[in-house]
Amino acid sequence: MNRILKRALADIRDNGFLNAITVATIALAILISSAFGLFFINASRLMTLWQQGVRVMVYLQPEFADAAVEDLRSRLEKLPAVGKAVFISKDDGMARLKKQLKHQLSLLSNLKANPLPHAFEVQLRPAVRDWEEVADLAAAIQKLAGVAEVEYGQGWLDRFAAILRLFKLAGFGMCALFFIATVFIVANTTRLVLYSRREEIEIMRLVGASEGFIRMPLYLEGILQGAIGGAAGLAGLLAGHLYLSAQIDPGLLPSQFEVRFFPPALIAAILGGSMLAGCLGSLLSLRQQLKT
Amino acid sequence: MMAPPDQQAIIRLFGVHRRYGALNALTDIGLDIFQNEFVFITGPSGAGKSTLLKLLYLGEPASEGQILVDGLNLARISRKRIPDLRRRFGIIFQNYRLIPTRTVFANVSLVLEAMGQKEHLIRKKVHSVLRTVGLEDRDSALPLTLSGGEQQRVAVARAIVGNPQILLADEPTGSLDPSSAGVIMALLQRYHRRGATVIIATHDHEMIGRTRGRVIRLEHGRLLPQPTADTP
Numbered sequence: 001m002n003r004i005l006k007r008a009l010a011d012i013r014d015n016g017f018l019n020a021i022t023v024a025t026i027a028l029a030i031l032i033s034s035a036f037g038l039f040f041i042n043a044s045r046l047m048t049l050w051q052q053g054v055r056v057m058v059y060l061q062p063e064f065a066d067a068a069v070e071d072l073r074s075r076l077e078k079l080p081a082v083g084k085a086v087f088i089s090k091d092d093g094m095a096r097l098k099k100q101l102k103h104q105l106s107l108l109s110n111l112k113a114n115p116l117p118h119a120f121e122v123q124l125r126p127a128v129r130d131w132e133e134v135a136d137l138a139a140a141i142q143k144l145a146g147v148a149e150v151e152y153g154q155g156w157l158d159r160f161a162a163i164l165r166l167f168k169l170a171g172f173g174m175c176a177l178f179f180i181a182t183v184f185i186v187a188n189t190t191r192l193v194l195y196s197r198r199e200e201i202e203i204m205r206l207v208g209a210s211e212g213f214i215r216m217p218l219y220l221e222g223i224l225q226g227a228i229g230g231a232a233g234l235a236g237l238l239a240g241h242l243y244l245s246a247q248i249d250p251g252l253l254p255s256q257f258e259v260r261f262f263p264p265a266l267i268a269a270i271l272g273g274s275m276l277a278g279c280l281g282s283l284l285s286l287r288q289q290l291k292t
Numbered sequence: 293m294m295a296p297p298d299q300q301a302i303i304r305l306f307g308v309h310r311r312y313g314a315l316n317a318l319t320d321i322g323l324d325i326f327q328n329e330f331v332f333i334t335g336p337s338g339a340g341k342s343t344l345l346k347l348l349y350l351g352e353p354a355s356e357g358q359i360l361v362d363g364l365n366l367a368r369i370s371r372k373r374i375p376d377l378r379r380r381f382g383i384i385f386q387n388y389r390l391i392p393t394r395t396v397f398a399n400v401s402l403v404l405e406a407m408g409q410k411e412h413l414i415r416k417k418v419h420s421v422l423r424t425v426g427l428e429d430r431d432s433a434l435p436l437t438l439s440g441g442e443q444q445r446v447a448v449a450r451a452i453v454g455n456p457q458i459l460l461a462d463e464p465t466g467s468l469d470p471s472s473a474g475v476i477m478a479l480l481q482r483y484h485r486r487g488a489t490v491i492i493a494t495h496d497h498e499m500i501g502r503t504r505g506r507v508i509r510l511e512h513g514r515l516l517p518q519p520t521a522d523t524p
Contacts, residue, residue, distance in 0.1 A: 003405065014393060200391045206351065207450065208379035209406035210372075 008220035015193050019225060022189040026229025029178040029185075030274055031236045034262070036171035037270075038237065042259050043164055049257050050160075056122040056138060056152040058085075064118055064146045072146055076120060081137040083125045090116045117148060179277050182229075186222050186281020193218070194285065219282045226278025230271045234262075301360075302327045302458065302489050303348060308357035310343055310513075317343045318513045321357070325491060327457075330484050330505035333493045339510040341493035342386065345460050348491075349381045350374055362457065379407060382451030382488075384461040388443045390435040396422070396446050397431040403454045421453045425479060441472025448479050459483055461492045465499055477503060 012019045058076070069087050076085035088096070093116040098105060122141070128134065135158075138150040194201065204214050238261060245259045253259075262270070303325040310318040318340045325331055333341045346352045347359060350366055359366040362380055369377060390399050397418055404414040422428045425445040435443055444464065451459060461480060465473035477499060484490045494500065500507060509516040 003411070199389075200393070203389050203391055204402065204406065205375075206349070206378060206383060206385075206389075207403045207406060208375045208381075208454070209402070210375040213375075213406050 004216045004220055007217040008224060011193065011217055011221055012224065015189075015196070018189050018192055019221075022185055022225050023229045023232065025185045026182050026226060026274060026278070027232035027236065029182050030230050030233025030270065033171070033175045033178040034233060034237050034270055035240070036167070036174055037266075038241065038262060040164070040167050040171050041262070043167065045260070046253070046257055047160065047164060054124060054134060054152055056124070056134070056141065056150060058120040058122055058141055058147055059149040059151070060118040060120070060146050061148045062117055066118075068146060069118070072144065073120065075144055076122060076141065079137060079140060081124055081128045081133055082122055084123045086121045086123070088119045088121055090114050090118050093117075093119060179273065182226070182274065182277035183281045183284060186225055186278045187285040188281075189225070190218060190222060190282045190285035191288070193221075215286055218286055219279055222278035222280075222282030223275045224278070226275040226281075227271060229278070230274025233274070234267060234270060300327050301325065302362055303491075304358075304360040305347075306358040308347065308359060309355045310340070310347060310352065311355045316513050318347070318354075318510075321515055323508065323515065325489060327489055328484070328487055329489050329491075330481075330503070331489075331491045332500050332503075332505050332507045333491065333510060334495055334497070334500060334507055335510035335516075336495060338512075340513040341495075341510055342462050343513075344510065345383075345462050345491065345493050348458075348460060349378050349383060375406070379403075379454060380457050382454065382456040382459045384444070384447050384451045384459070384464050386462040386466060388435070388440075388447045390443060390446055390450075392434065392436050395432050395434060396427060396438070396449075399435065399446055400450045400453050403450055407454060417453055418449075421449045424452075424482075425449045426475075439472075441468050441475065444468060444472065444476055445479070448476060452479075452483050456488065458489045458491065461490070461494075463494055463496075464492060465494070465496055473499065 060072075066089075073085050073087060076082055091114065094108075094114050097116070098108060101107060122137075124134065124137070128137075134152060138152050141147055142150045201214055241259070241261050248259060301324040303323075305321050305323040308318060308321040309316065321344065333344060335341055343352065347354050347366075348361060350369070354367070361377060364373075364377060366377070391402070394402070400418045400421060401414050404417060409417075419428060419431070422431055425448055427442060427445055427449065430438065430442065435446060438446065448464075451461075459480065464476050464480065468476065473496075480490055480492065481503065490505075492505075506518070508518060
């Protein structure tokens, strides 16, 4: 193995320019696709945090009888996604509104009667992470007797979730494309290396070298190109991540949210994928070029 | 002097043909070469000498007929066993065929690396064989910095370092001055005395005249009748 590694490193040194181009291209591919992944991971965490803070407001019909409050609370709390249902009477609602509008109280001064309906503030269980579950819960609450309207900020959150889904799809697509591109780039480099060394390979065969002896360093070269390119791409991404994280105004994000980099397992997986792409590139090229 | 040949055939050819399209490079070759024989294959350019050598190490396949090398039938040998076959040969090519980007040491050690030998053994054997061919102080030189004679000596070192049973040499002195050619021939004879079978393709009649060995004559791809004595 040591000898094969030495030969692979010597080959990389002998074909320095070709290998540098390949490593740089792999690094770029990893950088772009990982940037998508990193954005997606952080946006998903942000979405989850927002989701966990979501309060579903259940506005009741004007004729709703106070006597039915406990019955409705009990039916709400029996729904699997509901953690707690807090009743907010129309008077409590007005008091909250006045508190929120303490500098614009004149807006409310002309009101002859309290126009607010009774309401329930429904808090979700922590396990509820999927935005579709929230939408299903709202639909189920809407069907309960006495409920006039259910509001959970679906407008912008739905749009955000849709954008996130789009990013997820685009991210997967780009990862797949960059993986294929990496395979072909490595295949092409290996092909050029093989072309420049065809006489040497022929001599190796004639002196009794096995196909494994000839091919193993080239596979290893592909794996090393993938590893070095992947590491360089991730290093570039980390630098960009550190720079951009320092530029973000913390006031724009939830207090418990911080922009994170990939966890070690995912870094290992990206490097593994990059090495696999390198190995597949070599394999593809060797299968075509080194037919005996 | 040449050691008396063992009468066991190490190479046998039966009705071998080699065709390139409509051109018959070799026609109906039947031949036995014995262990520890010193054999010249001679004939004019285009007679099929190099082609015959290539068929022996499967540099090219025979179009028809059977070739046995040390009991291996080349028509039936699997692709995986070809390296095995080639390690039984040491091959000296017409134009040296050294790897220009590798040093003398690396060119010679390649054979032993391919055989999977240990690094310290490789060092020992390569230095020993370079001493034998008189190039022990040129081990770190690149082939293109050497003279033709020196390059051919590297080729000889590469051919014998793995201690093969059979040495094939295709015009080993063709592009050398008489003095260098003499050195190469002396090396080949020395290796033959160690028990190897040596087969040389050449059209250098002077060299054949100076060296004891069986002479096989080819013309237009056909074997000419062989003299009974082992001298030309």
